[in-house]
Amino acid sequence: HCGVAIGPDGNSQQGLEDMSIMRSLPNMGVIQPGDDMETQQAIEYSLKHKGPLFIRLTRQKLEDINSKNYQFQYGKGVILKDGKDVTLFATGGTVYNTLQAAHRLEKDGIKVRVVNIHTIKPIDEELIIKCARETKRMITVEDHNIIGGLGSAVSEVISEHYPVLLKRIGLKDCFGESGVEKELYKKFGLDTESIEETIRDFMSKDQPVLV
Numbered sequence: 001h002c003g004v005a006i007g008p009d010g011n012s013q014q015g016l017e018d019m020s021i022m023r024s025l026p027n028m029g030v031i032q033p034g035d036d037m038e039t040q041q042a043i044e045y046s047l048k049h050k051g052p053l054f055i056r057l058t059r060q061k062l063e064d065i066n067s068k069n070y071q072f073q074y075g076k077g078v079i080l081k082d083g084k085d086v087t088l089f090a091t092g093g094t095v096y097n098t099l100q101a102a103h104r105l106e107k108d109g110i111k112v113r114v115v116n117i118h119t120i121k122p123i124d125e126e127l128i129i130k131c132a133r134e135t136k137r138m139i140t141v142e143d144h145n146i147i148g149g150l151g152s153a154v155s156e157v158i159s160e161h162y163p164v165l166l167k168r169i170g171l172k173d174c175f176g177e178s179g180v181e182k183e184l185y186k187k188f189g190l191d192t193e194s195i196e197e198t199i200r201d202f203m204s205k206d207q208p209v210l211v
Contacts, residue, residue, distance in 0.1 A: 002032075003143030004176040004184040005060040005093050015056075016171055020148025022054040023121050029074070030120040032056040034095040035065045038118055041072035049074070056092065056120075058143070060181055063096040065116060077124040083111035086203060087131040090141040091117045091150050094169075094190055098141045101196040110203060123153045125161070132162040139167045139202060143190055146170040167202045169195065 002015040022030045031046075031053060033039040039057065046053045065080060077089070081102050090098040095116050102112035113135055117123065132138060138158070140151040151168030158164055171188055185191040189198060 002056045002058045003060075003093065004171070004179075004188060004190075005058045005143055005181050009178065016143075016145045016176055017148065018054075019056060019120055019142075019144050019150070020152070022056075023148065023153065025052075027051050028121065029053040030056065031074075031118055032092040032120060033062075033118055034090075034092055034116050035062045037064070037066050037070055038072055038116075041070075042118065045072055045074055058093055060093050062093055065095050065099060072118070075119045075122045075124060077127045078116040078118070079113065079127075080116055081112065081114040083113035084135060085111045086137040086139060086199065087113040087115060087135045088139045088141060088195075088199070089115050089117050089128070089131075089150060089154055091120065093143055094141040094195075097185070097190060097192045098195055100192040101199060104192070104196050105199060110199070112199065117150060117154075120150055120153055123157065125157050128154055128157045129161045132158050132164045135164075137165050137202065139169060139199060141190065141195060142168075142170040143185075143188075144170055145174075146172055165202075165205070167198065169198055 022028050031042050033042050080099055088098050099114050102114045105112050140154050142150040146168040169189055
């Protein structure tokens with residue numbers, strides 16, 4: 001019951017603060033798979049993991065994002081599409097829409113790098129810093145409150161190591177509501193078209209000069 005993607009059950013059932021809570025617990029690992037293959041491999045990994053794990057799942061049908069030879073690596077992000085202009089970090093059910101938006105922008109010459117962050121904690125700091133250095137702009141996409149979730153986790157890394165312009169896409173300090181999954185994703189800016197529009201607007205802004 002995580003995210004607005006569960007639809008009609010409404011805000012009393014939509015977990016939108018769970019990642020924030022779980023991230024704050026000592027030694028707690030946090031995983032959110034992006035497709036069925038990743039879910040299966042993450043669960044198999046959990047059987048041998050030493051320590052507590054929170055695997056964040058939802059009821060929505062997820063499109064495949066990984067190749068047939070994919071191997072889940074705990075704590076390691078996956079670059080699904082390379083690009084030099086901006087990096088998009090997504091997790092769970094938002095990864096596919098993010099990837100689709102990136103392919104659309106490619107037609108207009110905007111080179112978008114898409115990274116699947118299936119492990120929110122411990123997050124892949126090395127990859128995040130690498131992307132910050134190489135693309136200078138970053139966007140996070142999550143079906144979760146932007147406070148305490150993926151966006152916050154990425155912000156914590158770049159603020160300490162390599163500050164760059166960052167935009168967080170997700171629920172903005174609000175509750176969810178009852179509705180059809182696709183309509184809710186559109187309302188909260190998580191559908192492909194909304195993500196594409198946000199990227200275009202973000203890319204039109206000047207990059208601040210770092211002193």
